[in-house]
Amino acid sequence: MKSELWNVMAASLMLVSSISAAQDRFADVEISVTPLSGSAYMLQGAGGNIGVSAGEDGVLIIDDQFAPLAPKISAALGKLSSDSPSYVINTHYHGDHTGSNAFFHEHKGATIFAHENVRVRLANDDKVSPAALPVVTYAQGIKIHFNNETLHVFHLPTGHTDGDSVVWFEEANVLHSGDLFFNERFPYIDLASGGSVEGYIASVEKILTKIDADTQIIPGHGPLATKADYESFLAMIKATKKYVDGQKTAGMSVDEVVEQGLPEEWAQWSWNFITEERWIKTLYE
Ligand SMILES: [Zn+2]
Numbered sequence: 001m002k003s004e005l006w007n008v009m010a011a012s013l014m015l016v017s018s019i020s021a022a023q024d025r026f027a028d029v030e031i032s033v034t035p036l037s038g039s040a041y042m043l044q045g046a047g048g049n050i051g052v053s054a055g056e057d058g059v060l061i062i063d064d065q066f067a068p069l070a071p072k073i074s075a076a077l078g079k080l081s082s083d084s085p086s087y088v089i090n091t092h093y094h095g096d097h098t099g100s101n102a103f104f105h106e107h108k109g110a111t112i113f114a115h116e117n118v119r120v121r122l123a124n125d126d127k128v129s130p131a132a133l134p135v136v137t138y139a140q141g142i143k144i145h146f147n148n149e150t151l152h153v154f155h156l157p158t159g160h161t162d163g164d165s166v167v168w169f170e171e172a173n174v175l176h177s178g179d180l181f182f183n184e185r186f187p188y189i190d191l192a193s194g195g196s197v198e199g200y201i202a203s204v205e206k207i208l209t210k211i212d213a214d215t216q217i218i219p220g221h222g223p224l225a226t227k228a229d230y231e232s233f234l235a236m237i238k239a240t241k242k243y244v245d246g247q248k249t250a251g252m253s254v255d256e257v258v259e260q261g262l263p264e265e266w267a268q269w270s271w272n273f274i275t276e277e278r279w280i281k282t283l284y285e
């Protein structure tokens with residue numbers, strides 16, 4: 001009898017916890033901190049990876065994940081230097097990279113920087129608060145001098161979106177690639193927001209000319225990476241594109257290519273967001 005009651009209680013506790021998990025899918029997310037060279041760190045939680053410069057000048061962050069995570073991100077930054085970043089740079093407009101903009105601007109006084117198309121796209125979204133909009137925008141790029149570091153922020157056209165930037169820490173030799181790199185995964189290319197497969201390839205090729213074997217790369221998604229990882233990612237895109245282009249030229253429909261699938265060697269790049277099917281459709285289009 002006692003154990004039956006215990007089972008009922010345990011079952012109802014599990015039910016309660018699964019309901020609250022559904023209500024807040026970010027409740028259990030923890031922010032991990034990886035120290036890199038110099039003043040640079042990588043933070044990971046849910047959504048795009050965050051780059052950080054933390055030191056005597058304070059804190060600058062690159063991307064800020066989803067709004068419900070803002071207090072946790074802020075707390076993690078506080079352990080490095082200050083929980084109020086002076087600057088936020090957005091690598092592009094997607095919500096998994098800009099979701100905490102309003103929190104850091106409104107409550108923590110951060111100035112938000114991004115390519116001008118990021119501001120336009122966020123401003124056109126009714127769900128985005130005006131406090132989340134980038135305050136300083138640029139067409140080509142900017143340099144920021146902070147924590148004895150030169151941060152080169154530069155724009156690359158028509159890749160993942162039409163407002164992509166990457167950030168290179170010159171002294172630390174750390175690169176934040178934004179979503180121009182999904183390490184070990186098929187990339188998302190936002191064709192509806194000015195992205196293109198050819199442009200994505202061209203952007204990755206250009207970035208690869210600017211980094212070396214010692215560069216630590218914070219990818220938009222996936223684990224910390226090296227230039228060799230980035231080269232494997234580019235090789236995967238080129239090989240799968242060539243394969244799908246070949247099937248298309250041979251007269252196969254997109255459904256037929258999906259049905260047949262990619263050669264087995266590319267299977268492990270598939271993940272819950274960009275499955276093999278979705279990647280084939282992106283390449284076919
Ligand atoms: Zn992303």
Ligand SMILES: [Zn+2]
Binds near residue numbers: 160
């Ligand atoms: Zn994105």
